[in-house]
Structure formats: C-alpha cells, structure tokens
Amino acid sequence: MRRRAHNGEEVVDQQNALLRGRIPLVALIQTLHVAEYLNFRHAANALGVSQSSVSTRIKMLEEDLGVVLFERRHRGVRLTDAGRSFITEVAAGIGHLDLAIKTAGAIMNGAVGHLSIGLLSSIASGFLADLRRRYRDEHPEIELDIFEGRSDEIIRQVREAKLDIAFVVGAVEAPDCHSRQLWSEALMVALPQSHPLACAEHLVWGDLAAETFLVRQSGAGPQALDHIVRRLVEREKSPRIRRCDVGRDTLMHLIADGEGIALTSEAAACVPLPGVLFRPIADEPDRARFSAVWSPHNRGPALRHLLDLAIEMNRLRHPVETHTKYI
Numbered sequence: 001m002r003r004r005a006h007n008g009e010e011v012v013d014q015q016n017a018l019l020r021g022r023i024p025l026v027a028l029i030q031t032l033h034v035a036e037y038l039n040f041r042h043a044a045n046a047l048g049v050s051q052s053s054v055s056t057r058i059k060m061l062e063e064d065l066g067v068v069l070f071e072r073r074h075r076g077v078r079l080t081d082a083g084r085s086f087i088t089e090v091a092a093g094i095g096h097l098d099l100a101i102k103t104a105g106a107i108m109n110g111a112v113g114h115l116s117i118g119l120l121s122s123i124a125s126g127f128l129a130d131l132r133r134r135y136r137d138e139h140p141e142i143e144l145d146i147f148e149g150r151s152d153e154i155i156r157q158v159r160e161a162k163l164d165i166a167f168v169v170g171a172v173e174a175p176d177c178h179s180r181q182l183w184s185e186a187l188m189v190a191l192p193q194s195h196p197l198a199c200a201e202h203l204v205w206g207d208l209a210a211e212t213f214l215v216r217q218s219g220a221g222p223q224a225l226d227h228i229v230r231r232l233v234e235r236e237k238s239p240r241i242r243r244c245d246v247g248r249d250t251l252m253h254l255i256a257d258g259e260g261i262a263l264t265s266e267a268a269a270c271v272p273l274p275g276v277l278f279r280p281i282a283d284e285p286d287r288a289r290f291s292a293v294w295s296p297h298n299r300g301p302a303l304r305h306l307l308d309l310a311i312e313m314n315r316l317r318h319p320v321e322t323h324t325k326y327i
Helices: 002-019 025-037 040-047 051-065 081-108 127-138 151-159 221-234 248-256 266-270 301-317
Strands: 070-073 076-079 113-119 142-148 165-169 178-192 212-216 240-244 262-265 276-280 287-294
Touching: 025 040, 025 051, 025 076, 025 081, 040 051, 076 081, 113 151, 113 301, 127 142, 127 178, 127 266, 127 301, 151 165, 151 287, 165 301, 178 248, 178 266, 178 301, 212 221, 212 248, 212 262, 221 240, 221 262, 240 248, 248 262, 248 276, 262 266, 266 276, 287 301
Parallel strands: 113 142, 113 165, 212 240
Antiparallel strands: 070 076, 165 287, 178 262, 178 276, 178 287
C-alpha cells in the first residue's frame, strides 16, 4: 500500500512538473533533436548550442520525469521504450502548439477565419455580389457566412456581436455603431414584360403616374414608398400604392403577373427574371445609397479588409462623387 501511495505521489509530481514550470519548452525541443540525431553533439550543432547544455537539460528533464529517456552509449544514444513513447507524444504536442501559434497569427493578420454578413435580399446582387466575389478571391481562407433579414434585425445582431457587419439601404442613425455609406446605384422601375411601357428604353415619372406601385413592407420598402409619394405629389398626381408583405422574389412574380410595377435599383437588373423588365427613370436625379454598419468594438482584420475593399471598389466605380441627393 505504501509503495502504491508513493508511486501515485510520484506520478502526480511528474504531471505537475510542467504546470510548475520545471520543464521548459526548450528542454522538450532539445530532446526531440537528440531523438532525431541520436547523438548529443550532432543535436547541439543543429541547435547552435553547446553539447554540455543539451546534455544537462536532458538530464534534468529525466530527473523531473523520473524516467530514463536515452541509453547513453560511446558513440551516441538510444531511445528507451519509455523515451520512444515520450518522444511520440511530445512531437505531436509540439506540432499542435506550432499549428496553434501559426493559426493565431493568421487570424490576427486576417488571413484565416470567418466573417458573418447580414444583408437585405433585395441588395444581394450588383455591387455587393461583386464585393463578396472579390473578397473571396483575395482572402480564400476567410469563410463568409451570409444572413438575410430586415434592416432592424441585422443591425440588432451587429449590436449583439452575432454579425460582424450589416449592409442596409440608406443612411443609418445608430449612435452605438459605426456606419459608412459605401456605394450608390441608379433608381429603376421593374415592370411586366407585357406592359405597354416596356418598349421604351427609358421612362419619366410622368409616364408612371397612373401606374400601381407594389411596395414591400420590409427591406427597402419604406424608403421606396416615401420616394414614390414625393415624386408623384411633386407632379400633382395621386400615387396608387399597394403594400405587400412579401419577399423580393414574390414581389417580382407579382410584377410578372401584371399586378403592378415597383421602384428598385440597378442591382436588381443584374439578375434576369422571367416576365420582368427594368427601365431607368430619365428625370430621376437621386440615387439609392447603401451603407455598412458594424460595431466599434469589432477591430478584426477580416472586417477591416472587407471595408477597405468596398471603399476601393466604390472609388474605382465613381472616381468623382457628385453632389446628388440620395434616398
């Protein structure tokens, strides 16, 4: 019984040796080199240290462990069975540690990791699709997680650190978040392919005065509603509005079925839809503007790279920003 108790205490003492700092990492690295060369002198030369320091460290390691790792011979050393098992586990551990260090460094540099993006389904194409494509090409080890939702929902998730960034329509008033207007698009009208106005290359607001506008209740619907009403009232026309609690795809199906037209942006025209045509509004001076929202506490390099790329892409598309009004 006493022997078992003594052995148990000895094992616990060995396990605590690393925790108490009695086994430095350099001793494990030197042990791996000796196991590779099976010679103290050759291992010391490879490490650029003296043979005596290697010999001393390994002797201290064996004493701390209470295990003989090497059998000393005249022309070198040989691993004991215990030493062979120890080296196998230490090599695996050092490999995991090396991977952890490299991975942590890569994450800090924004080379690997993931980025969670919230957006409205109505703006997923166009500039935002190009941005995601460019980002994947330049940062292939960053996984992009895409979530769709209403503006208030995805901004709330940014506040709660569930999303890294949200892309929404218009300017954002969120004092507890950072926001930046990143890109803009021309306003367009989506109308049925069979519509009498479909043959025109472009339209004016006067052409649209008698039309029924389908407006979504979510997404960019509220901004579109305000804009339509303002433009038609300016022309002393009574707007005909039909509010629809549907998603973008369903809205486009309603348009294709001839139930009305809709105000949208040029990004929508990037995705062909059966039965739907898109036409620019020639006398529309305003543009739709889109913003990014992110937490001031999020200083991750992956997010910074995305914002930098978006700013660069917008600058290349619009070298001289005109002083126009945005909705």
